[in-house]
Amino acid sequence: MPAVEHEALGLLLTRFNLRGLSSQLERVETAAQAGSWSYRQFLRELLEVEEQLRATRRLKRLLKEAQLPEGKTAANLDLKRFSASNRRAFAQLCEGAFCESAQNVLAFGLPGRGKTHFLAALCHELILRHQKRVLFVSTFKLVQRLLEAKKNLQLEALLKKLDGFEAIVLDDLGYVQQSRQEMEVLFTFFAERYERRSLLISSNLVFSQWEKVFQDPMTTLAAIDRLVHHSIILEFDGDSYRAAKPKGTIAPGRITAADP
Numbered sequence: 609m610p611a612v613e614h615e616a617l618g619l620l621l622t623r624f625n626l627r628g629l630s631s632q633l634e635r636v637e638t639a640a641q642a643g644s645w646s647y648r649q650f651l652r653e654l655l656e657v658e659e660q661l662r663a664t665r666r667l668k669r670l671l672k673e674a675q676l677p678e679g680k681t682a683a684n685l686d687l688k689r690f691s692a693s694n695r696r697a698f699a700q701l702c703e704g705a706f707c708e709s710a711q712n713v714l715a716f717g718l719p720g721r722g723k724t725h726f727l728a729a730l731c732h733e734l735i736l737r738h739q740k741r742v743l744f745v746s747t748f749k750l751v752q753r754l755l756e757a758k759k760n761l762q763l764e765a766l767l768k769k770l771d772g773f774e775a776i777v778l779d780d781l782g783y784v785q786q787s788r789q790e791m792e793v794l795f796t797f798f799a800e801r802y803e804r805r806s807l808l809i810s811s812n813l814v815f816s817q818w819e820k821v822f823q824d825p826m827t828t829l830a831a832i833d834r835l836v837h838h839s840i841i842l843e844f845d846g847d848s849y850r851a852a853k854p855k856g857t858i859a860p861g862r863i864t865a866a867d868p
Contacts, residue, residue, distance in 0.1 A: 628661035680728035717844030723810040754793035782813035
């Protein structure tokens with residue numbers, strides 16, 4: 609292709625926001641000439657290249673946006689340390705159907721039992737396999753964001769923004785001892801996502817101890833009722849892998865599913 613035409617075509621591709629394709633044009637053109645491609649073959653190859661470039665960029669955006677803890681992926685989640693039922697549950701959750709039906713995933717167990725790694729690895733797979741929008745955040749940080757938004761009369765806007773995530777992981781719910789204001793915004797967040805979007809929650813407190821979090825029996829019951837309805841409950845027991853195992857391994861756990 610003459611230099612002038614090459615430059616003109618490059619400008620057009622940039623104007624139509626096809627910068628990635630512009631960078632691949634010369635390679636595709638060379639292949640087309642060598643293979644004596646038809647115009648349709650050439651066009652199809654260009655479009656397929658653009659599709660792949662966009663998919664790669666989207667995947668990078670989703671991974672960055674998710675704020676997943678570094679290194680907690682399925683690749684280094686030692687599933688052999690789980691029971692057969694746990695491995696099946698992980699595989700089924702990775703299919704992403706629970707997001708489509710707005711089910712919650714609730715992970716219970718003492719510290720160090722692998723809850724956070726399990727949920728983070730699951731979300732990583734949801735991005736890689738299904739391009740789901742997910743967000744990983746500690747319960748404390750989310751509550752502070754909600755409080756700040758409420759103070760600035762922007763709570764509705766923040767809730768709408770969070771609604772764009774198909775799954776949100778709230779890590780370490782049991783470590784948050786809520787004031788009344790904190791309890792109210794957290795409950796509002798639960799209510800907004802109820803039967804619409806999935807929540808994945810890790811907690812070192814069983815349901816009978818959740819009154820420590822919400823500081824009110826009725827609010828505690830209402831929160832549990834919303835979360836448990838259409839839920840998948842995971843119970844992690846056994847020894848702490850942090851204390852007994854090298855960094856990066858996981859202790860055996862037990863998973864059961866419930867859909868009252």
